[in-house]
Amino acid sequence: MGAGKPTLAQIAQSLDLSTATVSKAINDKPDVSKATKKKVEQALKDSGYRKKAQNKKAQCIEIVFQELENLWEIEVLRGLTECAAEHGLSVVVTESGDHQHPASDWASGVIARNPVGVILVFSSLTENEASLLSSKDIPFIILDPSGAPSPNSMSVRADNWTGGLLATRHLIALGHRRIGIITGPSNMLCSKARLDGYHAALEEAEIKIDDNLCREGNFQETGGLVQGESLLSMRQPPTAIFTCSDRQAMGVYEAARRLGFSIPQDLSVVGFDDIQTAAYMGPSLTTVRQPLREMASCAAEMLLKSRQGRNQTHNSVILPTSLIIRNSTQSIG
Structure with missing residues (x-):
């Protein structure tokens, strides 16, 4: 040589x-x-060739939230930290960007931190950012993607369509026919899927879809309050409301209190997520359980398999949802 x-x-x-x-x-x-x-x-x-020194991987998984302020994110974190601990890893939490994309300076920051992998909640990456992370051997996965993820990207989400179907079927089985819905933001994949499940249940029961009973929310208490007041102020208010998040259900509870509706005697309410407070609301909330801890754990395991070069059957995983019946729904009188 x-x-x-x-x-x-x-x-x-x-x-x-x-x-x-x-x-x-x-x-x-x-x-x-x-x-x-x-x-x-x-x-x-x-x-006598000597390999160049490489930046040592930080023994952590980074998770990126748009915001970290409620129990939804805490449930996700619990699932992630439990899984990370089993593999001797820690967790780094970053607040950055919005439902569509992390902030513009995030990619350079994560490369400097050099984690073993990244979980992006809702957000996706541009092709350039994805290539940049790949070149640094940092795999990423999208948890509950806001839009349709790239076929080449790994993702984990809940079965939102079935969740919407189960919630609405439950209310129909109780005799309700005027069933309102408060969705999440219309540009989010999970919102569309839950709304489609609601529509499917109504069509299955041969109940005419009334667009006046559909309101777009924001997955937060404010959306439930504002849109709940709007629905309950109608000349013919709904006898039941499916809110596409438990936080929005809290807002609907307050709207009902202000307008003199009693839950569940005058109004049945179903939420979505089954965050910890749902069981302690007054009355306890009937809701669709989204397996948040399991979703986070699954995402972490997929990241680690990717790092180890182990083949995965699917890049996209959908976990089942289930209906949890409590005291906020009852048969219509």
């Missing part, structure tokens, strides 16, 4: 291998045979 320090390309040429294969062998990638790795290691030793 000549005098002086050999280059990687020279070592590859001497072994009749590609530079890419030698690089993979040096970095212990799984798609290089043991025999090839052994041959490369011996050639490196014989030539």
Whole structure:
């Protein structure tokens, strides 16, 4: 190979291998045979080649929220920290951006932090950002994506359509026919899926869909209050409301109190998420359980499998939702 320090390309040429294969062998990638790795290691030793020092991975998983202010995020964090602890990892929490995309300076920051992987809640990345993270060997996964994720991106979400179907079927089984709905933001995939499930249940029961009973919320208490007051102030108010988040259900409870409606005697309410406070509302809230802890744990496991080069059957995982019946719904009189 000549005098002086050999280059990687020279070592590859001497072994009749590609530079890419030698690089993979040096970095212990799984798609290089043991025999090839052994041959490369011996050639490196014989030539005196020294591998460049690399930034050591921080032993943590980073999770990116738009905001961290309620029990929804806490439930996700619990699932993630439990899984991370099993693998000897810690968790870094970042607040950045919105439902569509983290802030513009986030990518450079995460590269400097160099975690073993990243979980993005709702948000997605541009092709350039995804390529940049890939070049630094930082896999990422989207938890509860706000839009349709790229086929090449990993994602985990709940079965929102079935959740919307179960909630509405429950109210129909109790005899309700005027069933209002307060969705989340219309540009979010989970909102659309829950609304579609609601529509499917009405069509199944041959109940005409009334667009006047549909309101767009924001998944927060304010959306439930404002849109709840709007629905309950109608000349013919609904006898039941499906709110597409438990936080919005809290707002509907307050709207009902202000307007003199008693729950569940005058108004049945179903939420979505089953956050911890749902069971302690007055009355306790019937809701669709979204498996938030399991979703976070699943996302972490997928990240770690990706880092280890283990093949996964699916890039996209959908976990089941279930109806939790409590005291906020009853048969219509």
